[in-house]
Amino acid sequence: MATSPRELTQNPLKKIWMPCKNGFPEKHTSQRKVCMTNCPTLIVTVGLPARGKTYISKKLTRYLNWIGVSTKEFNVGQYRRECVKIYKSFEFFRPDNEEGLKIRKQCAASALNDVRTYLSEGGQVAVFDATNTTRERRDTIMKFADLNGYKVFFVELVCDDPEVIASNIVQVKLGSPDYTDCNTDEAVEDFMKRIKCYENSYETLDEIKDRDLSYIKIMEVGSRYLVNRVLDHIQSRIVYYLMNIHIAPRSIYLCRHGESELNVKGKIGGDSGLSARGKLFAKCLGKFIQEQNIKDLKVWTSQMKRTIQTAEALGVPYEQWKALNEIDAGVCEEMMYEEIQDHYPLEFALRDQDKYRYRYPKGESYEDLVQRLEPVIMELERQENVLVICHQAVMRCLLAYFLDKTAEELPYLKCPLHTVLKLTPVAYGEICCETQLESIHC
Amino acid sequence: MCSKTAGGPHLTNSPTVIVMVGLPARGKTYIAKKLTRYLNWTGVPTKVFNVGEYRREAVNYNSYDFFRPDNQDAMKIRKQCALAALRDVKSYLSEEGGQLAVFDATNTTRERRDMILNFGKENGFKVFFVESVCEDPSVVETNIMEVKVSCPDYKDCNRTDAMDDFLKRIECYRASYQPLEPDHYDKDLSFIKVIDVGRRFLVNRIQDYIQSKIVYYLMNMHVQPRTIYLCRHGESEHNLRGKLGGDSGLSPRGKKFARALSGYLEEQNQKNLKVWTSQLKRTIQTAEALDMPYEQWKALNEIDAGVCEELNYEEVKEMYPEEFALRDQDKYHYRYPTGESYQDLVQRLEPVIMELERQENVVVVCHQAVMRCLLAYFLDKSADEMPYLKCPLHTVLKLTPVAYGCKVESIYLNVEAVNTHRDRP
Numbered sequence: 001m002a003t004s005p006r007e008l009t010q011n012p013l014k015k016i017w018m019p020c021k022n023g024f025p026e027k028h029t030s031q032r033k034v035c036m037t038n039c040p041t042l043i044v045t046v047g048l049p050a051r052g053k054t055y056i057s058k059k060l061t062r063y064l065n066w067i068g069v070s071t072k073e074f075n076v077g078q079y080r081r082e083c084v085k086i087y088k089s090f091e092f093f094r095p096d097n098e099e100g101l102k103i104r105k106q107c108a109a110s111a112l113n114d115v116r117t118y119l120s121e122g123g124q125v126a127v128f129d130a131t132n133t134t135r136e137r138r139d140t141i142m143k144f145a146d147l148n149g150y151k152v153f154f155v156e157l158v159c160d161d162p163e164v165i166a167s168n169i170v171q172v173k174l175g176s177p178d179y180t181d182c183n184t185d186e187a188v189e190d191f192m193k194r195i196k197c198y199e200n201s202y203e204t205l206d207e208i209k210d211r212d213l214s215y216i217k218i219m220e221v222g223s224r225y226l227v228n229r230v231l232d233h234i235q236s237r238i239v240y241y242l243m244n245i246h247i248a249p250r251s252i253y254l255c256r257h258g259e260s261e262l263n264v265k266g267k268i269g270g271d272s273g274l275s276a277r278g279k280l281f282a283k284c285l286g287k288f289i290q291e292q293n294i295k296d297l298k299v300w301t302s303q304m305k306r307t308i309q310t311a312e313a314l315g316v317p318y319e320q321w322k323a324l325n326e327i328d329a330g331v332c333e334e335m336m337y338e339e340i341q342d343h344y345p346l347e348f349a350l351r352d353q354d355k356y357r358y359r360y361p362k363g364e365s366y367e368d369l370v371q372r373l374e375p376v377i378m379e380l381e382r383q384e385n386v387l388v389i390c391h392q393a394v395m396r397c398l399l400a401y402f403l404d405k406t407a408e409e410l411p412y413l414k415c416p417l418h419t420v421l422k423l424t425p426v427a428y429g430e431i432c433c434e435t436q437l438e439s440i441h442c
Numbered sequence: 443m444c445s446k447t448a449g450g451p452h453l454t455n456s457p458t459v460i461v462m463v464g465l466p467a468r469g470k471t472y473i474a475k476k477l478t479r480y481l482n483w484t485g486v487p488t489k490v491f492n493v494g495e496y497r498r499e500a501v502n503y504n505s506y507d508f509f510r511p512d513n514q515d516a517m518k519i520r521k522q523c524a525l526a527a528l529r530d531v532k533s534y535l536s537e538e539g540g541q542l543a544v545f546d547a548t549n550t551t552r553e554r555r556d557m558i559l560n561f562g563k564e565n566g567f568k569v570f571f572v573e574s575v576c577e578d579p580s581v582v583e584t585n586i587m588e589v590k591v592s593c594p595d596y597k598d599c600n601r602t603d604a605m606d607d608f609l610k611r612i613e614c615y616r617a618s619y620q621p622l623e624p625d626h627y628d629k630d631l632s633f634i635k636v637i638d639v640g641r642r643f644l645v646n647r648i649q650d651y652i653q654s655k656i657v658y659y660l661m662n663m664h665v666q667p668r669t670i671y672l673c674r675h676g677e678s679e680h681n682l683r684g685k686l687g688g689d690s691g692l693s694p695r696g697k698k699f700a701r702a703l704s705g706y707l708e709e710q711n712q713k714n715l716k717v718w719t720s721q722l723k724r725t726i727q728t729a730e731a732l733d734m735p736y737e738q739w740k741a742l743n744e745i746d747a748g749v750c751e752e753l754n755y756e757e758v759k760e761m762y763p764e765e766f767a768l769r770d771q772d773k774y775h776y777r778y779p780t781g782e783s784y785q786d787l788v789q790r791l792e793p794v795i796m797e798l799e800r801q802e803n804v805v806v807v808c809h810q811a812v813m814r815c816l817l818a819y820f821l822d823k824s825a826d827e828m829p830y831l832k833c834p835l836h837t838v839l840k841l842t843p844v845a846y847g848c849k850v851e852s853i854y855l856n857v858e859a860v861n862t863h864r865d866r867p
Contacts, residue, residue, distance in 0.1 A: 006730050008691075008723060008726060008727060008730070010723075015721075016721060016738065017721065017722075017723050017726045017738075019730060211642075223646065223647050224624060224644070224645065224646045224647070225643075225644070225645040225646075226642070226643070226644050226645075227642065227643040227644075227645065227661065228641070228642045228643075229641055229642070230661060232800075233797065233800060236658075236661060236662055236800065239661065240654075240658045240661075243645065243648065243654060243657065243658075244654055271780075322786060322789070323789075333780075362689075362751075368740060371740070371741075379651065382651060382654065
């Protein structure tokens with residue numbers, strides 16, 4: 001006969017029910033986390049230089065952190081730059097350069113050491129970013145992973161298009177610390193020779209020899225993928241993400257709805273329409289968009305009146321997403337902050353304690369919002385030029401994804417009304433450019 | 443200008459023909475049916491067109507001789523069947539509001555696939571190929587035993603003869619089989635090659651959102667035998683008072699059910715059983731009685747009744763008579779003011795379904811509307827039927843995959859509870 005069930009208590013911050021004893025919560029991993037495996041995952045990039053490994057590593061890391069999986073990248077090139085202070089030339093990478101090989105091996109080992117530290121101190125995923133082009137190197141990594149109980153997932157980038165490679169070199173390598181004292185032509189020439197040093201010993205992930213490994217091979221800049229032995233949830237999410245991102249140039253515009261009637265009254269939430277100023281903003285937004293002359297611009301709104309009214313003023317087709325609705329403030333909907341402080345002083349205090357995880361009673365938290373917005377981010381990755389007309393908390397979540405902001409920073413990101421943020425991908429990240437539409441244009 | 447009131451992203455403008463490719467007994471129909479069920483559940487009108495069915499209507503099956511490559515008469519009939527199926531595909535996608543058509547046949551030659559590509563081009567349809575490749579004889583034999591020996595072609599045969607004939611049938615296709623070649627002939631086509639029952643995938647040129655979703659789904663599903671148990675929380679205090687929603691605890695009978703559930707699951711003795719609950723107290727209290735680790739999913743929370751939360755049906759009828767009427771008109775699409783609809787629920791539950799596909803033995807302790815949505819997915823019920831599926835308290839539904847579908851057993855754990863079901867008016 002089972003013992004009598006434990007009493008439940010509700011965590012006041014996150015509003016999660018947990019078992020308790022004598023009024024105190026018992027330790028119990030009950031809330032669903034994305035990374036379901038108990039064991040950490042080591043993602044290992046594979047590929048010749050200038051194939052996009054670091055680009056993928058950084059982007060993947062940013063995505064995983066945003067969805068709540070603690071991830072960190074370890075770029076062996078950086079370790080090498082710290083060890084060998086001054087980069088002279090491609091000669092360092094020659095396969096017969098014994099001294100160079102020794103240093104490079106030490107750097108890889110040093111990076112793996114840091115990986116071990118990270119994964120044993122709460123990190124869930126480590127991205128080991130290096131060429132890892134020989135089976136020997138990969139075997140070393142797998143032994144390391146085996147020893148420490150990590151799952152290994154390889155991400156190989158294969159590209160034979162000389163134009164793409166040249167473009168990568170120009171975009172990111174020329175700006176690297178290795179080439180600060182070179183002119184463009186010298187740098188490109190040296191880098192090409194550097195790539196050559198790896199080519200002879202490159203052993204691509206093989207259908208037969210590597211059939212028991214878990215990996216994705218990305219070919220032709222993402223037009224083709226080979227996926228082998230995906231083992232678990234997190235690997236499946238990684239594969240899905242990698243298959244949806246692209247590198248075509250484009251811009252994402254983020255803004256809030258125009259000022260609403262409830263904004264004017266200082267009340268949160270609700271579903272009110274635009275104020276007179278809000279309507280003016282919508283008109284200005286329309287003009288701004290037209291002047292920007294954006295090719296094939298898609299416009300997305302939430303299903304709340306104020307974003308839809310804003311979009312209506314643009315005179316272009318738009319799509320409504322329920323997932324873009326503002327954070328649900330539960331019992332605090334349509335209240336002013338002062339009223340909340342009055343009626344729910346405890347809640348008010350808790351929110352300031354941990355604004356990211358705080359869930360309104362019968363409402364949502366920023367953490368919930370991120371989960372709700374994940375399909376929006378996935379689709380934004382697939383799309384090209386998009387204008388997203390949304391709400392303050394929602395915009396903060398989306399912005400945090402693009403600008404790689406932590407959970408702690410996210411709820412305090414500045415997203416004022418009547419301001420459009422233009423995000424353009426550049427090198428390994430995003431550029432954010434701000435335009436205030438209050439007085440300009442109208 | 444008007445907008446699309448999508449709950450989700452805007453799908454492709456052009457309809458898509460999904461074309462299955464592969465030797466017989468490679469799981470094409472299994473994949474076709476499962477994919478169709480999933481897409482329909484998410485709201486994308488999809489239909490399977492199985493050429494074998496057209497063939498069965500045209501001729502009576504005698505033996506594998508029909509499929510011999512030198513059988514000219516049969517070749518003619520088979521081609522006609524394919525064309526008839528394509529005509530119906532065209533009708534479904536162009537005139538009947540279909541968004542996706544799954545063309546389920548072997549389609550093993552370039553010639554046949556080129557014909558389909560032309561058909562697609564002529565009609566403005568996108569084409570996406572799903573090829574299943576498997577050379578493991580034990581897998582092939584299992585497939586034959588599971589679905590072929592009992593199919594109408596072999597109704598007058600014993601199992602051994604049926605197996606024998608079917609293996610010869612496969613050989614008829616083998617010589618002319620031209621697998622999709624990503625490096626040469628087929629490099630510009632959009633397709634996914636599923637190798638060895640999902641151990642490996644080759645994905646080429648995904649064109650759009652729906653193809654990306656299809657690939658993701660195919661990569662998450664598996665064919666291992668397993669059991670899914672669906673049930674609601676034990677009877678709650680609110681249930682007793684006829685109140686909607688809220689976050690109340692279990693009534694004494696509800697607690698009794700939780701204990702009974704524990705006993706039942708112990709008897710079931712499933713390997714590595716996972717337990718999932720919502721984040722509402724009543725499901726968690728139920729799971730606590732199981733004395734097993736469990737995971738809380740916010741996505742499994744009951745439908746949000748918005749302004750009607752914690753009211754009973756009489757109060758709703760009194761305070762919101764229009765809403766009450768609207769709900770009965772179209773219960774699937776109806777959204778409670780500041781709340782949710784069944785349609786919203788489906789969108790919210792999609793990641794749960796995706797993870798259920800990845801998992802093996804799972805117990806999902808949830809709520810009435812949520813359970814109806816999940817059940818509709820497993821039993822291929824339409825949006826119209828979904829809000830009226832019977833999911834009574836204190837009853838466990840045991841789902842086991844079988845052949846192309848799902849077997850469902852209903853187990854009432856003999857603890858009385860109120861009836862919360864409202865029939866279609």
